[in-house]
Amino acid sequence: MSVRTRARTRIRPALAALALCGSLAACSAGAVGAPRDEGGAESPETPAKVTVTTPAAGRTVTVTATGGTLTTVRVVDAEGSVLAGRTAAGGASWVSERKAVPGTSYRVEATARTAGGKETTARSTFSTAKPALVNKLTLAPGKGATVGIGQPLSVVFDRPVTNKADVERQLKVTTSNGTVGSWGWLKDWSGKDRVDWRPREYWKPGTKVTLDATLDGTDSGGGWFVRDYRTGFTVGGGAQVVKVDLDRKRLVLERDGREVRAIPVSGGTPGGDKRSWRGTAVLMAKEGTINMNSETVGLGDAYDKMVDHSMRLTWSGMYAHAAPWNAQHFGRANRSSGCIGMSDADAAWFYAQVRPGDPFEIRGADTKGTVAEGNGYGAWNVSWEKWRAKSAVGR
Helix, strand or coil, rough: CCCCCHHHHHHHCCCCCCCCCCCCCCCCCCCCCEEECCCCEEEEEEEEEEEEECCCCCCEEEEEEEECEEEEEEEECCCCCCCEECCCCCCCCCEEEECCCCEEEEEEEEEEECCCCCCCEEEEECCCCCCEEEEEEEEEEECCEEEEECCCEEEEECCCCCCHHHHHEEEEECCCCCCCCEEEECCCCCCCCEEEEEECCCCCCCEEEEEECCCCCCCCCCCCCCEEEEEEEEEEECCEEEECCCCCEEEEEECCCEEEEEEEEECCCCCCCCCEEEEEEEEEEEEEEEEEEEHCCCCCCEEEEEEEEECCCCCCCCCEEEEEHHHHHHHCCCCCCCCCCHHHHHHHHHHHHHCCCCCCEEEEECCEECCCCCCCCCCHHCCCHHCCCCCCCCC
16 A cells, blocks of 8 residues: 655745844834744744834834744843843734943844744844944942942943933942932033032941943933943941031041041132132041142142142142141131141041041131132032932932
């Protein structure tokens, strides 16, 4: 008895080529895969159609299924990193959680299944155009730093940021104790765009702070970000506040609300450009022994000397430091060029006690004004309501 053999036909998957995006304007192309025939009797069921919409940089990748539901979607960049995403209810579409990054190639493979079990797989590749301008940022405080209770989280951008809300939404601050705070946009002393996150009140000692800046693929308006950033710091133990009374020529270090030590000082000379600033200035850095030259702060040739135990309070040049040449004025008169001077012994002790991030609350009748937000860390001189209003994201 002879048996007639019927040839089994298998349809090979078709690779659908996608046009490369030649600019940062969005473009899309459909990638449709052939059904997987399981063999046997032919089925009249129409196979599902899978379409991949390829984005420009800064846009999400979208995959849709017509006549079926998506079962798997995998998007991988040239370095092998997976672009995660979510499938909508019903399985008709998938959208990446992150945006496509400029100057990057991606491979997409997606499979959809009909109600009858037929599968269709689409494979495609696409690339995004390289960015014309790249934006970068500088973070403060440094990663792993231990700081005082007044230290804000500060981000300075290399290039202008006109899409402030888009950028701010990618900046996530997490604290170990649910600290309430807000971002505020300002101009740095350098003239660059800057955004600071400060608590409503001074930090609680021991607070751990983390920033996740998921900026990769975000357009700042002045350049693209091409990487993410992450940093974190800890608020040290002991809530230290330095209170400076220029009228009394006296500095007091308080720790946890108690006076540790009072030091006689001499502040800026009244009546002109040598006056000190008032308000809250946060200790920016302990710089040790440095050269101070009056010409760098617009005071002509008034001084040019090496200064010990230097503690920077503003970008404009106000420090607390040892000033033995002014010994006759400590506790008696303000005769400095704007800084807060003290004896060598007091400066050495004080320098060892304070840490960057400690707030200096400065008062005095004859000063040249309040420390501005961008002149160091002057955010504490703005009310909480006004600070919140500086956020680019509605509350």
